Amino acid sequence: MKQSFLFKPFGVSLILTLLLAAGMFLGGADFLREMELQQLDDRFAFREMTPKPFPKNIVLVEVNNRSVHFEKRWPWDWGKVASMIETIRKAGPKVIALEIPLLHRPDVRKIRKVNKLLASYNEQYPALDKAGLEKAKKRFRYNRKKAKEFFEQQKKIEELRKQLKEVVGTKHPIEALMDVVKKTPQLVLGFRYYKSQADVPGHELIYIKKKNGKKKADKKKAAKKKTAPTATASKTKYYRPKFPIQLFDIGQPSFLLGATEDPAQEAYAFVENPFIAPLAKYHGFQNVVNEPSQILRKVPLFVKHEKKVYPSLALAAYIAARDKRIPKRIVGAGGYISLELGSTSIPLTQKGEMWLNFYGTFNRLPPAQKILAGDVLTGKNSNAEDINTQVALDVKQKTVLVGLSSSRMARTFQTPFRKALSSLEIHATALGNLEEREALRRDSMTKYIEVGLLVILGLLLGGLLMKLRFVGGFFALVILIALLNFVDRYYIFPQGMWLHLLYIQLSLFVVYLMANMIRAVTGDKVVRLIEGRFKEKLSEEDFQKVISQPEVLAQKGAWKHASVVSGSAMPFGSALNEEMGGPGALRLVSQFAAPVSEAILRNKGLLNGISADSFQGVFGAPFKRDDHMELACQAALQVRFAWEGFLGHWHQEELPDPGLAIAVDSGPVLIGDAGNEKRFIYTAAGAPLEHSEMLQTLGRQYQCQILVSAAVSEALRERGRFLVRELDWVRFQDNQAAMSIFELLGERGASQIPAEAVEWYEQGLAHYRGRRFQEAANHFQELLRVRPNDGPAQVMLQRAQHYIHYPPSFQWDGAWKAGGM
Template identity: 25%
Template sequence: MGLFSRHWSRIAVTLVPLVLALLHAVGVMKIGVLQRLDDIIYDARLRATMPRTLDDRIVIVDIDEKSLAEVGRWPWSRNRMAEMVNELFDRQKVAVVGFDIVFAEPDDSSGLKRLRQLAGNELKDNPAFGEKLNLLQASLDYDALFAKSLQGRPIVMGYYFTSDREGHTSGALPAPVMDRSTLQGRPIKFTSWNGYGSNIEQLAKAAPIAGFFNPVPDPDGLVRSVPLVAEYKDNYYESLALAMFRILMGSPRVEPGFPQEKWVGRNYQGLDSIRLRLGDKSLAIPVAEGVISLSPFRGPGGPKGGSFKYISAGDLVNGKVPAESLKGKIVLVGTTAPGLQDLRATPAGEVYPGVEVHANLISGFLDNKITVRPDYALGYDVVILLLAGLTLAFGLPLVSATRAVILSVSVIAVVVVLNFWLYADLGLVLPLAAGLVMTITAFALNMGYGYFVESRSKRELAHLFGTYVPPELVDEMAKDPVSYSMTATSKELTVMFCDMRGFTNMSEKMDPTQLQALLNNVFNRLTDIIRGNRGTIDKYMGDCVMAFWGAPVELPNHPHLAVKTSLEMSNAVRKINEEHRAKGLPEIGVGVGLNTGPMCVGDMGSEIRRAYTVIGDAVNLGSRLEGLSKVYGVDIVVSESTRKLANDFAWQELDRVRVKGKKEAVAIFWPVAPLERLEKGTQEELKTWATFLKAYRSQDWDQCDVLLINLQRMNAKKYLYELYSERVASMRLLPFDPEWDGATNFETK
């Protein structure tokens, strides 16, 4: 007890993250980042354990873009849908068909409705017309044809539930699979809606079994689960996947599965499972709060995902699929066409076919492999947090730093291994993030307790900033050390990315020692130029160097310094290549990207490794601009924000671009030279180029061709003019587009 009394303050500090984690776990103070981290852990674990194998029991008939091109735009006429159904059952002999689509409106595409109007009005005195209509109407009633193809067959129609103020409804609902009496008066929380959109009554009568296909997106927008049974006006309806599975199992009765009362009270507001009972046999499908089931994703999804066989609906309707090639298969009819809006964001893929979510569930039902996030996950989380937190709180203060690391790593290992074992062996999805973050935070607080920096000296500044900024800047900072820290702040800075060209070829032809010496020589010279212009080295990334101007020491002319540096670096590379040619070494090139804008600058990273760096959208744009230097055949690409603040240089506008991750187009430029060194011939070339860009953005291709000929005469070796010659030739083939803003889109980084 004496040891604990001496370390009570460290114990108290270590208990702080435990208390916060417990408040999060019990729902008193939800910490969004922990919930998001739990989702990330679940998604990563799911992707790591996906079988990525083909389930040949299930086939998806895909109304894809190819089908729409061959058969016509959606919705197709119901006679074509009847042909599809007859093809599936008569020629292909499938086991069951489920529609992940809804037929909410009558099909008047045959013109029968108008013909009947004519027979009753304008042509009512023409008996021949009426007789002919009587002969034709059976073949023109497409809804009747479709309904006839559905009758007596193992088919599950799809529909959806909605929630809005008015509770809109359309179509006919199927019979519910459960009613409130089966719940024995228990206040079970079902996923519920107040409206629905279902199939027209004619089709609903022909195929009375139907299932809803609503997924349940999580707060981050990802679809991870689907309700198995949902509530609507005190009746309970089954999902599409469950309805199809029940047909395969011989249509067992659906019952609520209650947990044993010795473990939970009678007022427990959840179900343990949904039970399918057929005679004296039953199958329990585990469910979570809301009576939902996590989709056991098999792979990345889509026709190329490898989880399920996809067949183009057009091929099926047009008889291109060999007879009985789908015999005995479970068939889901859905769509991957973007325009039909059934693509979801899931842990297995950002663009995932909604129909495949249901296919995964059916596959999981067949294999009895359904994971569940149980309602008792809260109790599990509390117990783990208490055990781990108290172990750390009373153990860390008593041991050395090395043993504290071992203790913390051991606690993390036990928590992680137990969590993963429960997932892999029992299919339980239990929280992990709070335990991990609590353990790491407790260790960090305990080890860092008592260490507080109240003042900074020149030596501390040198230690913090010496590897990033020139020594003369450190001396300047030391005059007022209180004004400088590594605390993250937002400032307008200029960032540079400089990438070495030809490095891959050199690495293939040179031994590692030679390559290291060459790379070090180049970086030493480029670094000297950056430091000579008061730049801060951010980091070296392989064959790339990143630097910025304006922090930690404020530099009002940081855009000018950055541009000046880039031109000096370009000249230095030319001198290096002259030396390389003399020594028989390979030549190199550089690509530089510059951008000015608001950035977050400060000490960032992990507990293991940190760095004084910049982050932000403006930094990302600078990186993208460096990559564009290869596209335009120049060594430097500068954003418009930098160009506006560096007026003492001559500029050539390269393009207006829309880079990956940015919606707005930005102008990009190449610094030709300082204004005082600009030659007269180059001035004329830049004027001609400005005229060309105006014609280009006006889509005046004839004038563009004339101006490009003149430009290539002025500078025949310039790749930029060759690039735009090719663009003009391509654009000439397209019609005039009044909406075109003249920008070039880049979808890659």
């Protein structure tokens, strides 16, 4: 009956869980990467309805369609850009980060047009000098009306000329922008980079330009030889300029584990305004790269060019807000490891990318944190009902991101949300993650947590499968997976930790399937063995427990406190003869054996043995029960009741009257498998079994049907459920101490024996032990008048009458020697 631990559900779960956990730790979950990313998107999509609070120290100034409509053009004139920056600067922000491009040429057409108009105006209407004024006075001295009209016209001409000169004298837009940049020390300018020469548009090159001299030389050489320019010459289109790149870099990282080179993305060329860029203290690249799945989930923080590393716009703004304190970067042999932000470590990909911990779609951002650029220029709040309402520019000691948010002008990126996010919103998300130090974590610590969760849940599932079968185990699996998802969504993921739950869920499903499959193969064999040899020995409830816990039968001996009921009917087997016929005799035997076994099993006993004229049941095994004594007595009473019905069938066969003797004892009983490897013998042994056999013999001598030991009687009297009376003191050997024997009459209240009969017997017994035999005989006779068939009273009356005529010796202690008289 013994089953190997490895084939039990818990053993199978333990082995599979450890193997799957080892595979997870060694990177075995990479084949589920796309599905894990989809699960990650589903978690973020939940934030579209309940956004994560955005940092209050970050304000967005958006250039959208309404802001463009304000100027009727895009890009804006640099003078307007300068005016917007100046307005924000006066509000006292901590950092201003520009995500808008400054690569276009300033609009000087208006100034040239005014210059041309002024020149034409001066030519057509020259200014009058002193001589000209005298000449005009002489000309109109006789016509005062025309003189007045002439001088008024001249006055208007001079006023218009003055206005034109003021326009011409206005500061150049690039000068205005340069002045604002100089006044704003914490300004971060955005720039773009290109990965390869093929990506570079020639008209935007600043640090790479055409090599016209080389191109002309190739043309002359080709004309001389009357051949076409070589392919090599046409490919050599750009070259590096001699002037250095004047952008903010963040130095070298900290190298670990033998790493010697920064693994950041290599940039081929930068694009930035050569007049404005050198004036700014901080610079950051604006590039945001989509993943192959076209869903943006991470952003690069670094780019490398000519052995220098430059930060992203979000990282540059983070550094500017901390007065140029550059965070430490950790690089290992395989690539980037982390970005150290104070005491917090932000895990990075090998190329230096940061997983974004999205806040939402920015639609529910408070108005104070999302301002239109057009409103900044006009000072009016275009969203207010009153058009004269002033815009609230609350940016003091905050980081202001200025950029494009219109889908017509800005680049938009597909994210886990239904609404695409602009590059400005992507940079704002990255900056918010850096400020809160809560980027999406996917590092070695999360792997340890995943392995721990897999081991704990796998073992828990294995423990549940020890108790539950296929359907119950499936519901347990579903509950564990639902609990795992609940804890992740509301406790783990809000902390910025990304766990690969799909691998854990699939692992639990594999554990569930394999444990049930192995149980179906090995467990069914055990079940069939138990059914064949054990089903008729236990009640249905206990049998199902044994099926789920077959190891209880494999014990090679366990001491348990149990109660034993044994009984026999004599003469019974000897009364059967060949004249009755085989079928008839067996039918008569079954009418006794079937009710007896049913009584034992109905009261959750173990049928330890049954034959044609005897039976034995053990209560409190194989499972512990606190009420085993009461169950044993109840079974004994039911057997006695069944015996009365059996006697009717027995008398029909005209057979000699048999007598039923039942004994109940309690104590330590040895329970277990007493067989060997080839034979399973589950049985019980111990003193209570021997005592019950002895009590059966006494039951026949005292002509009563149910005897119980002193231990059982004491327990029954404490609980008060059953009616018990003491019969006598009995000694089996001369040198042994006498023991008390008791008769079980029935359940209190249900027994047909009056309580006075019990009292009369006990009083008669007391007189008997006090050597007052005449008084004892009187009490027993009174009892027999009430109960003529009281067997113990008849026996004790005979003894009392005998001792009246033949008193016992003075050494007599009131005990009766079994087998005497």
